[in-house]
């Protein structure tokens with residue numbers, strides 16, 4: 001009775017984490033703190049509540065799949081300013097669609113673009129390894145072969161899709177590319193992204209830039225994005241989609257709000273899929289999202305908090321546990337030798353939950369070591385005080 005493709009994906013990382021930690025009891029009486037989940041806990045901006053209250057009369061309406069002109073226009077203006085795009089590159093009528101968080105959209109895009117066969121062969125979906133687990137679920141459940149491309153310290157934590165052999169590239173339908181990367185925080189350069197877009201156009205696949213961490217960064221210059229790379233190649237959106245979310249930028253993971261922008265032809269097909277199976281964002285929530293994309297003050301405050309927490313992490317850990325300050329995002333990706341053992345120890349001895357990297361990556365087909373096995377991922381999502389306590393426990397325990 002169950003779709004047998006489900007057997008091709010393992011249990012979700014958080015279920016695996018529960019299976020690892022729930023049988024263990026923390027020995028310390030400290031309250032539990034979780035660094036495991038990338039769920040921002042900074043206060044949500046007041047304009048969310050205001051916008052929802054102001055549009056309460058819209059709860060009685062089914063939301064249109066394309067959202068509202070106000071939302072699309074605000075997003076197009078944000079993209080133009082943020083990535084210095086040429087006038088008219090993003091048409092708010094056809095090139096932007098709202099989604100109820102990018103998780104569902106990253107999943108549904110595979111149902112939209114993965115065909116039965118590519119040049120007579122089984123389609124492939126490329127993803128970095130380690131990776132956001134939704135990419136695997138989407139690839140497997142859309143009937144494609146997931147192809148795990150190493151994103152390890154040797155490749156500066158980004159996947160080198162161009163190094164794949166012609167056989168794989170020739171049957172690729174879709175490539176997921178995350179910048180700043182989850183879990184390692186690497187930011188791709190414009191030349192890396194233009195090369196990927198050119199590769200996608202040469203082989204006829206879709207490239208998805210997953211950019212939900214783009215507004216949380218360390219340096220003075222914001223991370224470049226896929227649309228900026230498309231602009232550098234002349235401004236065509238062919239084969240290119242960018243996924244953006246308010247969950248991290250605006251600390252509202254519960255709002256379930258994001259958008260997809262890019263190739264109008266793919267978005268029209270995506271809209272058709274969503275007509276049948278999508279849950280478009282409710283209009284009052286879309287009004288809140290419109291207000292958030294139109295405001296940068298709360299984003300700057302948010303970014304400053306993350307910088308402060310990485311300063312704290314840097315002084316707590318120095319160069320221990322392979323600590324490095326990521327270019328973007330809010331994760332520490334710590335090299336602890338055996339991530340599962342470290343996670344169990346931190347829970348038992350310090351009531352601190354962290355995510356073993358092994359659950360975020362896939363062992364290579366040749367039987368080599370899972371590239372996440374040596375690591376733990378720690379999400380610096382709490383307030384300053386809680387983060388300080390958690391960092392102290394981490395340092396003292398490991």
Ligand SMILES: Cc1ncc(COP(=O)(O)O)c(C=O)c1O
Pocket residue numbers: 038100101102103104106132178182210212244245246247253256257258
């Ligand atoms: C890499 C990456 N992409 C997408 C998402 C999905 O975010 P949301 O569904 O909240 O937009 C996450 C959430 O943690 C993520 O880490």
